[in-house]
Amino acid sequence: MIFGAMYEQRSSLENPNTPMNSQELAEYLGAVNGITVSPAMAQKLTAVYACIYVLSSTMAQLPLNVLRKVDGRIVPATDHPAHYLLHDEPNQWQTSYRWRETKQAHTLGWGNGFTRLVRGRRGELQTLEMCEPQVTDLVKNGSRWVYATQDEDGKPLAVSPEDMVHLRAIGSGRRMGTSPIRQNADTIALGLATVRYGKEFFEGGGRPTGLVTLKNGDLKEDSWERLKKVWRGAVSGLTTTKNKTLLLPADLDYKALTIAPEDAQFLETRKLTRSEIASIFNVPSHMINDLEKATFSNISEQAIQFVRHSVMPWVKNWEEELNRRVFTRAERLAGYYVKFNLAGLLRGTPKERAEFYRIAIQDGWMNRNEVRVLEDLNPLAGLDSMLLNVNTQLLGADGLPLPVTPKE
Structure with a gap:
């Protein structure tokens, strides 16, 4: 099988037997200052996780219905198979809420969210099976584009574009979205580096690393070895949770080499990073518990702006993609369509x-x-x-x- 061979040729740099898609390769090669800014790693940053959670949970809680326009009147299309799948249970593993929440999180993290449409012999819709973005890619097989993915058993699977609901984040190409995390890797890497710096600083006893020099005279070889031994024992004691006084058997001078947190504007950097990450995902800062510049009056207005400018673009993205893939052309001409209800948020x-x-x-x-x-x-x-x-x-x-x- 040509497709199967092509799919299995992709491998990771560490292990040729481990598949690696184009997104994972870009993440591996795009490490910033020794920090791999992958979607999974970025979500360890609280601001990134909070932004993804806010948008994903909001999209998941909106009522989603299948409607039909008949003779100028709009009626619920509860008789269509898509109604139960979209409104209640898309597959045996997920509820509608959990499916939409995960799919939106995939789109925000990896830039693409995939759901495979499983149809019967007569073309009727049976289930909506979500595909993991880490193992799904769009490839060209001869003159035809197909989605290379895996089934539930991990076996290679080719899916035609007509049977794949593909939700995309903003990107430079027509076919695939680009991960917001990858597009803003430098900003997120700064946040991860700040967290790592704080962690290492406090794990080291809350003291900056420094240089120890002898004030007067020289040390003999046996004195030098003795000083190193005492120094290692004293420093290892500082890594515990208890504060200890450092005692050394010589007249030594200590000079700090690392920058203390207050001098490095540690807190200011973390606040700025949170604000920048919120702007990447177009989420108001107060939605991720950044209330420094918020007031009761502007929070009410920002909540309305959140629905209009943060949620509505994703609602439109979802509706258009579901309408063109879930329904056949004949069903769309018959008046079937899906609609999110934003009344609850407004x-x-x-x-x-x-x-x-x-x-x-x-x-x-x-x-x-x-x-x-x-x-x-x-x-x-x-x-x-x-x-x-x-x-x-x-x-x-x-x-x-x-x-x-x-x-x-």
Whole structure:
């Protein structure tokens, strides 16, 4: 099999028997200052993990429904197989929430999120099987593009583009997305280096490394060996959690070689890195618990901006990709489509919702039972009629008020 041979030829630099895709190779070659900035390593940085979690959990909790537009009316398409798979259980291992959360995290970390569509003999949708981005790549087999991935048993598998839901992060190519972590490796490497510096500093007893010199005279060979032995024993005692005084058997001078945290602006660097990482993922700083410049007034406004400018682009990305892959062309022409419901994120405070509902009812474009449904309340008899403000007049096609017919 040509595809199988091509897939197995890819190998890691350390072990020829271990497959390595193009993303892993780029991560291996792109180590910054000795720090490999891979998606898995980057998520050890709390700011990166928090950004990915915020966006992934937000996309996962949004209601996702299959709808159909028929004769100008929109009705739930609960009879379509995709409704249960997208809304409840895409496969036997995941719920809809867990599938969307993981797929979004893959896209933010590796730049690509893959889900294989498994169809029956008649083309009906059966399951949505998620593929790991670490073992999935887009390759050209002759004149045809295929997705090279693995099944649940780890065996090579070729998937046609028509049967792969491929969610992409922003990238320079048409076919594959680029990992935001790889695109901003220097910034994330700075954050990882700062964490490593703090860890090593405090593991070393919280004291900077320095240079010890003799103030007066020279040391004989036996004295030099004795001094080294005492120094090693004293320094090893400083690595414990207890603070100890360093005693040396000579008149020595100590000069620090490393920069103390306060001189290196350790805390300021960590704060700046958190802010920069939040901007990489387009997440407001207060969403990752960075409240230094936040106030109660601007947090409310930033929450709205988060939905509009952070969540909405991903919602559009998801909807367009699902619509073009889940449904056949005939189904799309028949009016089937998927839709995320963002109403829950934009509901506002009880006072703001009450004002919104009041205007909607008085202006006559919502009835009271529709409001009750949005508030998770059961409809009541007599509340289906539309109300209209007495100061409002209906206009005809010519723009003039319609005549009022007196009641008999």
